[in-house]
Amino acid sequence: MNSVIAPGRTVGTQPAQALPRRGGRFRRRVRNSWQLWILVLPAVVFFFVFKYVPMYGVQIAFKDFIASKGIWGSEWVGLEHFQRFFSSFYFWRLLRNTLGLSLYQLLLFPLPIILALSLNEVKNRFFKRFAQTLTYAPHFVSVVVVVGMMVAFLDPRIGIANHFLGLIGIDSIPFMQEAGWFRHLFVWSGVWQSLGWGTIIYLAALAGVNPELHQAAEVDGATRLQRIRHVNIPAILPTVVILFILDFGSFMSVGFEKVLLMSNSLNAETSDIIQTFVYKSGLLQGQYSYAAAVGLFDSVINILMIVGVNHLARRISDTSLW
Amino acid sequence: MSLPTRQNPAAKAPLDGSAILHRPVRRISDRRFDRVNIVFLIVVILVIGYPLWFVMIASISDPQAVDTGRVWLWPVDMTLDGYRRVFAESSIWIGYRNTIVYTLVGVAVHLAIVLPCSYALSRTQFVGRKLVTWYILFTMLFSGGLIPTYLLVKDLGMLDTLWAVILPGAAGAWAILVGRAFFTQTVPEELNESAKVDGASDFQVFFRIAIPLSAPIIATLALFHGVGLWNEYFNALIYLSDRDKYPLQLVLRELLVVSQDASQGGGDGDSAESLTEQLRLASLIKYAVMIVSSLPLLVIYPFLQRFFTQGVLIGSVKE
Numbered sequence: 001m002n003s004v005i006a007p008g009r010t011v012g013t014q015p016a017q018a019l020p021r022r023g024g025r026f027r028r029r030v031r032n033s034w035q036l037w038i039l040v041l042p043a044v045v046f047f048f049v050f051k052y053v054p055m056y057g058v059q060i061a062f063k064d065f066i067a068s069k070g071i072w073g074s075e076w077v078g079l080e081h082f083q084r085f086f087s088s089f090y091f092w093r094l095l096r097n098t099l100g101l102s103l104y105q106l107l108l109f110p111l112p113i114i115l116a117l118s119l120n121e122v123k124n125r126f127f128k129r130f131a132q133t134l135t136y137a138p139h140f141v142s143v144v145v146v147v148g149m150m151v152a153f154l155d156p157r158i159g160i161a162n163h164f165l166g167l168i169g170i171d172s173i174p175f176m177q178e179a180g181w182f183r184h185l186f187v188w189s190g191v192w193q194s195l196g197w198g199t200i201i202y203l204a205a206l207a208g209v210n211p212e213l214h215q216a217a218e219v220d221g222a223t224r225l226q227r228i229r230h231v232n233i234p235a236i237l238p239t240v241v242i243l244f245i246l247d248f249g250s251f252m253s254v255g256f257e258k259v260l261l262m263s264n265s266l267n268a269e270t271s272d273i274i275q276t277f278v279y280k281s282g283l284l285q286g287q288y289s290y291a292a293a294v295g296l297f298d299s300v301i302n303i304l305m306i307v308g309v310n311h312l313a314r315r316i317s318d319t320s321l322w
Numbered sequence: 323m324s325l326p327t328r329q330n331p332a333a334k335a336p337l338d339g340s341a342i343l344h345r346p347v348r349r350i351s352d353r354r355f356d357r358v359n360i361v362f363l364i365v366v367i368l369v370i371g372y373p374l375w376f377v378m379i380a381s382i383s384d385p386q387a388v389d390t391g392r393v394w395l396w397p398v399d400m401t402l403d404g405y406r407r408v409f410a411e412s413s414i415w416i417g418y419r420n421t422i423v424y425t426l427v428g429v430a431v432h433l434a435i436v437l438p439c440s441y442a443l444s445r446t447q448f449v450g451r452k453l454v455t456w457y458i459l460f461t462m463l464f465s466g467g468l469i470p471t472y473l474l475v476k477d478l479g480m481l482d483t484l485w486a487v488i489l490p491g492a493a494g495a496w497a498i499l500v501g502r503a504f505f506t507q508t509v510p511e512e513l514n515e516s517a518k519v520d521g522a523s524d525f526q527v528f529f530r531i532a533i534p535l536s537a538p539i540i541a542t543l544a545l546f547h548g549v550g551l552w553n554e555y556f557n558a559l560i561y562l563s564d565r566d567k568y569p570l571q572l573v574l575r576e577l578l579v580v581s582q583d584a585s586q587g588g589g590d591g592d593s594a595e596s597l598t599e600q601l602r603l604a605s606l607i608k609y610a611v612m613i614v615s616s617l618p619l620l621v622i623y624p625f626l627q628r629f630f631t632q633g634v635l636i637g638s639v640k641e
Contacts (some may be wrong), residue, residue, distance in 0.1 A: 035524035036442040043439035054466025142553030148578025163391030295467035
């Protein structure tokens with residue numbers, strides 16, 4: 001590479017010689033990798049059509065989309081849809097619900113770490129393997145079935161949960177229909193599904209901890225808990241930070257497919273989030289432009305979040321995504 | 323469940339540990355730690371395992387006994403009626419068939435896009451490598467969102483076809499990064515160079531050397547994408563309206579979720595009559611249908627666990 005750039009710098013003195021040489025070699029390298037270009041072609045076309053064309057289509061958020069005129073032909077309306085959304089009755093409710101769910105989920109971020117630390121201390125390989133396999137299982141159950149299980153278990157009349165509550169003398173609770181329960185059900189069913197799966201990365205990081213550190217700590221008289229605290233936790237901290245940032249990247253996108261399944265007219269007060277609103281106002285009511293504007297607002301906040309948290313992490317802990 | 327036997331190995335554990343580490347004295351506090359730790363894990367296992375266990379025993383119990391709360395630890399009045407009804411229900415069979423087709427075709431398309439691309443991006447002599455990598459990475463940061471994607475699929479005339487379910491999510495930056503990391507490691511530059519010296523073209527290196535070496539990455543990518551497609555309902559919900567094309571998850575959604583709340587949007591053609599009919603059916607077969615739909619994955623994954631673990635791990639190592 002150096003030999004290619006060097007003549008370029010001296011362009012002022014010998015342009016006639018430098019430029020053709022550079023061009024020729026570059027062209028040869030391009031020609032040599034044409035087969036590699038063919039190999040990336042399907043992906044390039046795919047990403048263009050299904051990722052970049054929709055990005056281009058985002059402009060309908062600033063237009064008044066009319067199907068017969070198409071994306072290109074519809075009229076510009078500027079920030080009208082955004083203004084309408086910000087001043088709408090739903091705005092604060094949607095924001096509160098979306099942020100509330102996200103924060104609640106973030107607070108439970110340490111749970112897989114705790115489970116991983118605990119699994120890592122198990123000496124019996126069969127028990128460890130059994131515990132891992134079993135706790136991974138819910139990850140493979142679809143959201144439809146998970147919500148279906150909640151509906152069945154939590155039914156006020158015939159659900160097992162309310163039968164249990166009845167045993168200790170508590171009146172049955174219509175969990176799925178009460179706004180106050182929605183957040184807990186959503187977040188804790190998520191914990192049930194992803195707790196075990198979330199340990200995989202941490203277990204790998206823990207397996208990489210130098211055993212000499214443990215032996216040294218032991219010689220110094222450290223107990224098991226002290227070794228976890230002073231050896232294992234510092235060792236996985238970089239992994240924790242990276243995953244934490246990544247979690248922020250999807251801060252606003254809180255498993256919307258599950259929210260949609262769980263939401264009903266009775267719990268709408270807490271289950272209405274920005275993305276279900278986009279779905280309902282856009283695809284069910286056909287207000288494409290308005291819904292696209294709301295969706296755009298959502299992704300802009302996401303980007304700001306991940307950039308901001310990454311910046312913060314770099315300053316505090318020297319670990320960051322970029 | 324077989325809990326008592328689980329504690330035996332735990333009691334033996336301190337011995338194993340001290341033997342390995344040549345530890346002369348084990349402190350009492352360490353032994354207490356082990357005991358507390360095992361108890362903690364057993365509680366976690368019970369809490370995570372119980373809902374699955376309950377679905378299993380409820381699916382083979384008399385619905386009456388389930389509804390009145392008599393079933394909680396063991397099956398009561400065992401019957402296979404639920405399963406019989408499930409197998410007699412044509413919508414479930416159609417859904418099953420559709421899901422299998424969508425999953426197989428979707429995985430094939432996924433691999434056809436991801437494998438060649440991630441191989442090419444792993445070659446340092448590829449001119450345009452940086453450019454293409456950024457072109458793909460950018461889609462991780464920003465996306466057009468639901469509405470523009472929907473309008474695109476509609477404009478392409480794919481509504482109500484298999485392609486609407488498969489194509490919009492057929493490839494992602496994550497899978498390509500995972501593949502690239504794999505090929506960088508498995509087909510090192512030197513191997514590539516020596517094949518080139520022998521007169522092989524990039525195509526030949528890819529098809530004759532890289533592909534035969536990539537069974538593990540094919541398995542990993544196929545499993546991740548396959549599980550995603552198997553469990554997916556949302557694309558089908560927004561793009562399909564012909565009931566004969568519904569995948570299993572969408573059929574399940576109507577049986578398990580929608581029937582309890584008629585006011586939920588999205589359901590089409592749910593007249594009051596068909597709703598009561600669905601309610602009645604759902605109460606009979608809901609647990610059996612949960613098992614029938616989830617069992618394939620739950621049975622398969624313990625044997626393929628290392629591929630899943632591998633996917634999570636390669637995917638987490640950036641750059």
